[in-house]
Amino acid sequence: MTQYTPMIRQYLQVKADYQDAFLFFRLGDFYEMFFDDAIKASQELEITLTSRDGGGEERIPMCGVPYHSASNYIEQLIDKGYKVAICEQTEDPKQAKGVVKREVVQLITPGTVMDGKGLNDKENNYIASVNPFQDETFGLAYSDLTTGESKVTLVTEGIQNLLNELATIGAKEVVLPPGVDEETLRKINERNDLTLSYENETSLDPSFSHLVESLDQEKLKVSAARLFQYLFRTQKRSLDHLQEAETYHIYQYMKMDYYSKRNLELTETIRSKGKKGSLLWLLDETMTAMGARLLKQWIDRPLIQVKEIQKRQTVVEVLLERFFERQDLRERLKEVYDLERLAGRVAFGNVNARDLIQLKKSLQQVPVLKHLVQTMGNEATDALVSDLDPCEDLTDLLEQALVENPPLSIKEGSLLRDGYHEELDQYRDASKNGKSWIAELERKERERTGIRSLKVGFNRVFGYYIEVTKANLHHLKEDRYERKQTLTNAERFITPELKEKESIILQANEKSVELEYELFIGIRETVKEYIPRLQKLARLVSELDVLQCFATVSEKRHYTKPAFNDERRITLHDGRHPVVEKVMGAQEYVPNDCFMDAEREMLLITGPNMSGKSTYMRQIALTSILAQIGCYVPASKADLPVFDQVFTRIGAADDLISGQSTFMVEMLEAKNAIVNATQQSLILFDEIGRGTSTYDGMALAQAIIEYIHENIGAKTLFSTHYHELTALEEELIKVKNVHVSAMEQNGKLVFLHKIKEGAADKSYGIHVAELADLPQELIRRANEILTHLEREENESSVSRSKAEAAGTKEKTNDELNEELAQLSFFQTEETAAKESPLTSKEKKLLDELKKLDILEMTPLDAMNTLYGIQKKLKK
Incomplete structure (x- = not known):
């Protein structure tokens, strides 16, 4: 330390306590940084890196920013996750003996930002x-x-x-x-x-x-x-x-993990990481910044107590019915500024007069808001506004004290009204009369000297002066003019009278500004006493704003009030995905029903890619979330259970930061649901198992379905392309097949986006590829390969059946013939026709059986052949 200059030693002593922050060290009109701080700051802020002599053998790296524009640079560093320690001069340099005393007055970090562009009005920090x-x-x-x-x-x-x-x-x-x-x-x-x-x-x-x-x-x-x-x-x-x-x-509250919130795009979308396209984007019809923040909190934490949900629903219902009052309410809320953050700025000491004018205007809206809601004549809405506090004394103080359009600075005067403070009025009067005297002096001097261009001016360096152009100097013949300053084209003078009046005017101005600043600080301290009342008022206004937002969205989108049941039953008629519907338009969106009860715990959803399986699953979850935050829902009828948790496994994504593959993320999300879900939960699983080989994936998917069915009993929507899994409907009594319908028209695939009972018969993968406009040569080749693979699969299936049969215990011909007779599809055409009319597919099957001349085969060969056909038919 001894090798450095006293100032650098002071810097290093302060820096020792703030090793993890940039130290903005005040030197005159700049904040300077030294050593490693300077090198790193010059890179992050793209400012010039210089150096200075610090007393050692080598020059010290140095960079700096002007103090009046430092906030922009601080915001850049905070936005990148850094901390900034502000070190100010704490004594007057003129009175300092040696190095001016300095100390850190504030540490600014990403979590302690109070103002600036780094703050989003609609999000908490x-x-x-x-x-x-x-x-x-x-x-x-x-x-x-x-x-x-x-x-x-x-x-x-x-x-x-x-x-x-x-x-x-x-x-x-x-x-x-x-x-x-x-x-x-x-x-x-x-x-x-x-x-x-x-x-x-x-x-x-x-x-x-x-x-x-x-x-x-x-x-x-x-x-x-x-x-x-x-x-x-x-x-x-x-x-x-x-x-x-x-x-x-x-x-x-309803519990949702990080993955579920991301997959459902509650507050931001997966692709853009922005608000547009999220549930928050759809719902945000709030009129205040604090209402928008509360809305986000409610979306993040849906309720699980039915009574609390119904309290919100009741207010939404009243606001929905009273259209005109609600519109007036919205207009008034628009005039309410951010009371929460205004109160914070008052406490923090960085509030200005314009902020207090915003506070006054906000408080003036409170009696009107209260009256509007009370005219609706409902106990629930009356209870909501009964405690709205207009803080009338504070409103009166701000009205009496502050001018309507004050300047940004609080240290240059012109903040307070005339008549607010007697002494301030006296200073202002002296200053005003003095300025009138100056104007009169200028008129008289022009008349007396005959110099029409003569003027009396003022600047901060020289004070008041009389300016005469050099071309008119010969008109000045009196000795009382004392030369003050010479310019290129003019001379500036003072007179004894002007100097005397200047002292009176400047003293009045200075004292006026000083007194006005002191009075403003006193007003600010008075406002501090109201902070608890302002914060309570802010909470109530925020809640009112969110509930009117729900009513506005529900009316605009034709949502319906959901009911709740204790039987874990889902009944949705004409359900829609709220965000997709808004993007597409209500006329284009195809609504769907959903019914699940004790006998239908799990829906196994099949259908082509892009047909809407994921959208259908998400809309069930989003509808439940909307219901549990107290909003109406996108359906013509809704009767829902209250879910304690929502789990999702939707979409393909890896986690490169922690070194996890797509399939590992898939398995971790599945595990999280399986380990934590209860019978009261909702699970959405989309394409489980597709990140590994076909048989591995299918085995895992089936095991997961069976585990949820047997051990958890949660309401589950499970979409899959493994059509083999649809057979589980016959084995697991609470699993039901549904599919998203599609049809081929003139060789083209048409999505109907309608959920129907039963399993889909095809995946239409190549059709979807054709819709994506892949080259026709590629599409033709894909169809050829598909045909070849299906033929090979059929042949290998028959071979496996023969091998399996050969390995079984030998049966007598009588036993095998008895088994053949019991096969439901092994009938003559005449026998089948007697029992029920044959479908075209059944007729085609019988024709194939005739060609095989199966009755002429040995019983063992017949059994192997029929088992192969049976497996093909099941597909």
Whole structure:
């Protein structure tokens, strides 16, 4: 350290406490970075890397950004997952003895961003703390610093449940205790791409202990306290808007793992990772940012208590019926700004006058919202708005104090109304009269000197001055003009009277601005006292906004109110996939029914590729989720059970980060469902087993079906191209075959997208390839190969049957003849016709049997031949 200059030594001392962050070190009008920070920042921000003499043998790498535009650079670094420590000068350089004192005033991280482009108005910005305990449970606390919302829970049954929760809340940063094992760190970070931070302290200052006092378990308190302590330590200010940690339990809500939410595209699509095309995109008819955030929370956590669901349904029903009142409500909600984040900015100390004007306008809408809802005359809606608090005293204060269009800066005046404060009015009057005197002086001097271009001006360096062009200098004959500044084409002067008035005006201006700033800070401190009331108001307005959103979507999309039953029965008439229907248009979408009860626990779905099997499966799950968040559903009739969990295995995807193949991901998703599902769950399995060989895949698929049927009993939709599995309907009493119909028309495949009873007879794979416009030569060749493979399969089937028969215990001719007689299709044409009319296929079969002259064969040969034909027919 001794080799460096005092300033560089100071930098290194501060940097020692912030090794994992970029240190923005304030030097005059720049934030400077040195050493490795400078090298890395120059690459990430694409700014020039320079160097300076730091006192050592070699020059020190250095780069910097202007302090007035630093926020843009900080946002870029935070967006890439980095942390930035802001180190400011904490004493006046003019009064400093030696190096100016500096210290870090804030650590900005992905989880503690308070404003800027990095924040999405419609999404929470959560920071979480994870606390592993020895009994394999995890304490999980999370908070949104922008709104003050804080929650905590205990996660049991392994780290996978923890990862699912982190994915559900979308945490940007995770705070851990020191010493967490590497395997846990790897698992936490491999999928969520989180910024990791560490906090050892869990003892809160007594003034903040109320944040965890209501928690009844020590594990919960430790988890929440670690998070709060990290926030206080890094933000270095009072966070009055942080709410008491609220306990929740994962099993209070419908449980969906990371894969299921991704596969169902609840809040973002698989391909684009964007909102468009997701269920959230379809539903978002909210009018406020805080309503949009609550909507996402509800989609992530559907309810499982029927009474709570029905409470939401009742409000939606009333709002749906009262169209005009609902439209007025939407217009008023549009005028409500983000009360949650405004309260956060007030507490954080970075609120400006424009923010407070937004707060005032929002509060002015509250009495109107309350009146509109109360005119609907329903107990449920009245209860929802009974506690809406307009904070009238605060509204009056803001109305009396602030001008309607204040400037962005709070340090340059012009924020407060005339008449708000007597002393401020006096300063303003002095300043205003002084400026009038200046204008009068300019008029008089022009008349007295005869110089029409003479002007009285002002700048921050020289103050007030009289400016005369050089061409008119000969008109000035009085000694009272004192030269102040020479320009190219003019001279600037002052007079004793002007200098005296300047002192009065500038003093009034300066004092006015200083007093106005102090008064604004006082107003801000008063607003802080209302934060708990504002946060409660925000929650109620958000809930009202989401429920009107449900009513609006339900009306626009012609959804129906679902009923719930305890018999685990699904009855859907004219069900639709909500998102696909919106994209296609209601006129084009083909609706389908679904019925499942105690006798129909599992639907085995067959049909061509692209015919709509996956869409049908997803629409059942999405309909259940919509119902359990309290919304109406896309169907003409809906009677549903309440599902505790939804599991999906849809689509092909690998996981390169953790080194897992497509088939391994498929098996892990299947395992997750099989291990965790209950009789109250819903399982969607699409094409299980296709990632391996045909026989392996078919064997696994059948074993999975049998296991769910015999051991779990969950409602299951299982789509497959293994047509051999359709035979399970005869063996497993609760498995039923359905198929998505298609037809050939003029040699072309036409999808009907209609679910019908029974199994599909063909896969139409080559037809689909033809629809994809593959070359005709390729299509012809594929048909040739298919014909050849089918012929080979038939021949090998007969050979296997013969081999199997040859290996069996020898039977007498009488025994074999008796078995032949019992085969249902072994009849003469006359006998068959007597019992029932023959179909064309049966006639064709009898013709083939005649050609074989099967009755002239030995009984053993006949049996082998007939078993081969029987197997072919079953296909």
